[in-house]
Amino acid sequence: MAGFALDPEQEQWCERLRALAAERLGPLAGKGEPGRVNRPLLAALGEHGLLERVFSAGALDLCLLRESLAYGCTEAETALALQGLGAHPVLSAGSAAQRERWLPGVRAGRTVAAFALSEPGAGSDAAALALAAEPDAAGGGGGGAGGWRLTGEKRWISNAPEADFYTVFARTGEGPGAKGVSAFLVPADRPGLTGESLDMLSPHAIGALRFDGVPVGPEDLLGEPGRGFRVAMDTLNRFRPSVGAFAVGMARAALDATLAHTARRTAFGGVLGDLQAVAHRVAEMATRTEAARLLVYAAAGAYDADSGAPDVPRRAAMAKLLATETAQYVVDHAVQLHGAVALQRGHLLEHLYREVRAPRIYEGASEVQRTIIARSLYGEHGQQAQHGQQAQQAQHGPAGVTR
Structure with missing residues (x-):
């Protein structure tokens, strides 16, 4: 790929992943029931070492993994990503006991994880969480003193209600807004x-959870009390560029299908690709896809270089925004250029048309990404302006006289 070339080993790995997705994972996905967790598919992802790569790979390799799987089997990509999203807080903030108890099963595809952040009244505004964690001096999840009781509801949680454990974010009240949120690992049998x-447009499992005084103890905390919002944001910053990679994989699949279709479909005395209107639209689809792909890789590279750098959240937001909006554009135009055949159940583009809509909403809607980007830009501008004023004061002195 000109301009941002992958090395030969990366290119070969991506080719192997696309082949694996089409030949091995796709048939397993086809046997699954829409709206349910596909455990045989998860087991296959574990068997091939792909779930392990979610936790050990850098951000760029994670993007290559998700893009390649999405090209050949979106169900496999989604199953893999949800495991990572649900279990990454355990890896990054969990205790040694929590990691030893849960992560081997996640990596093997035996244990299903879920990330439980959204609520009926708190989707894009994650700091507005209402799930209450009331002090429970009598006990907790393990029966010790100093625990909490969780009361409330989570909604639009991927892998719910079939997950084996949930990373749950609840309000413990150490401070207002995001400062009073804690993260817990809650087993499903609590x-x-x-x-x-929930019956959703997306084909993977999505559900609602109800907490009726669910006991949790200090041993269930992920990180420190009142620091759960940071656990959530660190997880989202880690995965946002790779959500963009998922979208790019779908866009590339739609683009390749469109090229094949318009190169052979005859109309008006020639093939569709000979028509300037069609050729120009395909060119636009390809250009936008390439631009999104490069921005995703750049954001992942920035995360790998320094995940704590102040521009990383902005880059991640830009990558997710452009890639998901681009994928929507490309898939929509691919359907238009295919015509009615693309609307038939079972057609690749009919499938992608249903899949491509959700990423513009989950893990921060497009509007939220724009807000993150704008705040970062204005914050950086303000810092630069302040530094400029300080430099002028240092040069001219308090009275404006040159030193």
């Missing part, structure tokens, strides 16, 4: 925890 499936 008393008082129930759930139901």
Whole structure:
């Protein structure tokens, strides 16, 4: 790829992943039930070492993994990504006991993880969480003193209600807004925890969870009390560029299908690709896809270089924004250029048309990404302006006289 070339080993790995997705994972995905967790598919991801790569790979390799799987089997990509999203807080903030108990099963595809952040009244504004963690001096998840009782609801949680454990964010009240949120690892069999499936456009499992005095103790905390919002944001910053990679994989699949279709479909005395209107649209689809791909890789590279750098959240937001909006554009125009055949159940583009819509909403809607970008830009501008004023004062002195 000109301008941002992958090395030969990376290119070969991506080719192997696309082949694996199409030949091995795709048939398993086809046997799954829409709206349910596909455990055989997860086991296959574990068997091939791909779930391990979610936790050990850098951000760029994670993007290559997700893009390649999405090209050949979106269900496999989604299953892999949800495991990473649900279990990454355990890896990054969990205790040694929590990691030893849960992560081997996640890596093997035996244990299903879920990331439980969204609520009926707190989607894009994650700091507005209402799930209450009330002090429970009598006990907690492990029966010790100093625990909490979780009461409230989570909604639009991927892998719910079938996950084996949930990373749950609740309000413990150490401070206002984000400062009073803590993260907990809650096993699915904890008393008082129930759930139901939601019938959604996306084909993977999504559900609602109800917490009726669910006991949790200090041993269930992920990180420190009142620091859970940081755990959530660190996880999202880690995965946002790779959400963009998922979108790029879908866009590339739609683009390649469109090239093949318009190169052979005859109309008006020639093939569709000979028509300038069609050729120009395909050129626009390809250009936008390439631009999104490069921005995703750049954001991942920035994260790998220094995940704590102040521009990393902005770069991640830009990558997710451009890639998901681009994928929507490309898939929509691919459907238009294919015509009615693309609307038939079972057609690749019919499948992608259903899949491509959700990424513009989850892990921060496009509007949230624009807000993150703008705040970062104005914050940086303000710092630069302040530094400029300080430099002028240092040069001219308090009275404006040159020193």
